[in-house]
Amino acid sequence: MGLLQFLKSQFLCHLIMCYVFLVSGLIVNLIQICTLPLWLVSKQLARKINIRLAYCIASQMVAALEWWSGTECTLYTDPKRYPLYGKENAIVVLNHTFEIDFLCGWTFCERFGVLGSSKVLAKRELAYVPVIGWMWYFLEIVFCKRKWEEDRTTVAQSLQKLRDYPENYWFLLFCEGTRFTPKKHQFSMQIAESKGLPKLKYHLLPRTKGFYVTVQNLRGTAAAIYDSTLNFRNNEVPTLLGIINGKKYHADLYVRRIPLESVPEDEAECAAWLHKLYQEKDGFQEQYAQTGHFPGPIMSPPRRPWSLINWLFWSCVVLYPLGLLIAQMLSSGSVLTIAAAVVVCSAVSMGMRWMIGQTEIDKSSNYGIKAAPLNNN
Numbered sequence: 001m002g003l004l005q006f007l008k009s010q011f012l013c014h015l016i017m018c019y020v021f022l023v024s025g026l027i028v029n030l031i032q033i034c035t036l037p038l039w040l041v042s043k044q045l046a047r048k049i050n051i052r053l054a055y056c057i058a059s060q061m062v063a064a065l066e067w068w069s070g071t072e073c074t075l076y077t078d079p080k081r082y083p084l085y086g087k088e089n090a091i092v093v094l095n096h097t098f099e100i101d102f103l104c105g106w107t108f109c110e111r112f113g114v115l116g117s118s119k120v121l122a123k124r125e126l127a128y129v130p131v132i133g134w135m136w137y138f139l140e141i142v143f144c145k146r147k148w149e150e151d152r153t154t155v156a157q158s159l160q161k162l163r164d165y166p167e168n169y170w171f172l173l174f175c176e177g178t179r180f181t182p183k184k185h186q187f188s189m190q191i192a193e194s195k196g197l198p199k200l201k202y203h204l205l206p207r208t209k210g211f212y213v214t215v216q217n218l219r220g221t222a223a224a225i226y227d228s229t230l231n232f233r234n235n236e237v238p239t240l241l242g243i244i245n246g247k248k249y250h251a252d253l254y255v256r257r258i259p260l261e262s263v264p265e266d267e268a269e270c271a272a273w274l275h276k277l278y279q280e281k282d283g284f285q286e287q288y289a290q291t292g293h294f295p296g297p298i299m300s301p302p303r304r305p306w307s308l309i310n311w312l313f314w315s316c317v318v319l320y321p322l323g324l325l326i327a328q329m330l331s332s333g334s335v336l337t338i339a340a341a342v343v344v345c346s347a348v349s350m351g352m353r354w355m356i357g358q359t360e361i362d363k364s365s366n367y368g369i370k371a372a373p374l375n376n377n
């Protein structure tokens, strides 16, 4: 193990990274609150400012993936479609298999210049996660309770608000609705069987209602669906803790651009279209399992320096006062002050551990394995 790799695995480094993320994130959250009056005066300006503020937070996690862990992200896609990426609004449909799938998604957002503005249909619980969840409120992220009766109006209303969004964005949909586990897979394949649908090997049965409502409400605003299938080389099982420990992974993403007009307008036909899409995605995963690569040529965008620059900037901003504080504390020699500092450090590391826990599949919700209502139209 080299010296750098050894340093990356040290708890003190992790504590410093988490401190920078948490404190800079809370500062950004505070600035976001200060933009509230601006929404009344100029909504579009407030949105543009919040896009840049969100970038300050999200790109720190991207920097951890790209620059700290050195994870490689390879894109398989049609070279003719490549110039459109980042230049139009799109709905991204991604498999929900890995703990860092959202982070790989963010990395591609960063490389195509849409990181600050990108959106997701997220479970409500994530709105309460400090820093990220609070930042999402100002980004007009669409939240759902995963209870269609309650979501049908709120999700449509939130999507309508995005129609005049001032910058290009990708709207991410994990149609499977929850992370893949063998137990959830077994349950969802029972549902597939009861509906007479072909079984999927690598995906859960997609939920079609969120997809339909997204497509209907973003028609005319989003140009395409980016059907995205993610996998990792050599059966790697990537985790956020692994990234923080400096472990390098190899992500492969296969993206097909499908014009939005080719998605049927009728709800039942749209649902059937999505089921067919997931059967195709399953085929791509099978090919990956057999050959180690996806179809199509590689068109990887390079990593950009901005996420690293942003990270270094925030590190200077928040570590300098911390250094002064520690020096002052040590020179005071007060046992009480030092004990208080140890308590604060422990609280920060426990809080961060809880946040990282949100990404862990072991701690995944029971959604999809509880009694499944077969007909809840």
Ligand SMILES: CC/C=C\C/C=C\C/C=C\C/C=C\C/C=C\C/C=C\CCC(=O)SCCNC(=O)CCNC(=O)[C@H](O)C(C)(C)COP(=O)(O)OP(=O)(O)OC[C@H]1O[C@@H](n2cnc3c(N)ncnc32)[C@H](O)[C@@H]1OP(=O)(O)O
Pocket: 085, 092, 094, 102, 103, 104, 105, 106, 108, 109, 118, 119, 120, 121, 122, 123, 126, 144, 145, 146, 147, 148, 149, 151, 155, 170, 171, 172, 173, 174, 175, 176, 177, 178, 187, 188, 191, 205, 206, 207, 208, 209, 210, 211, 226, 228, 255, 368, 369, 371, 372, 373, 374, 375, 376, 377
């Ligand atoms: C060039 C590069 C391209 C791409 C780069 C890639 C990505 C970058 C893009 C953007 C990045 C932006 C941000 C990323 C950052 C962070 C994101 C992190 C995480 C957030 C993710 C989440 O929170 S996922 C969870 C929330 N989201 C969803 O659930 C979405 C999908 N769900 C739906 O659409 C649902 O329909 C719903 C939520 C709208 C409503 O939920 P409800 O439970 O009420 O669902 P349904 O009524 O649909 O369910 C019943 C129907 O489902 C069938 N079914 C199937 N399996 C089951 C099962 N196991 N149990 C029960 N029911 C099941 C069932 O038969 C019903 O069928 P019907 O025919 O009656 O509909």
Ligand SMILES: CCCCCCCCCCCCCCCC(=O)OC[C@@H](O)COP(=O)(O)O
Pocket: 017, 018, 021, 060, 061, 064, 099, 102, 123, 126, 129, 132, 174, 177, 178, 179, 355, 356, 358, 359, 363, 364, 365, 366, 367
């Ligand atoms: C510099 C880096 C420092 C480390 C920062 C750590 C911060 C952690 C931020 C937590 C971000 C939370 C995003 C979680 C995304 C996710 O994957 O959610 C799961 C849901 O889809 C489905 O949930 P489930 O039904 O439980 O499978």
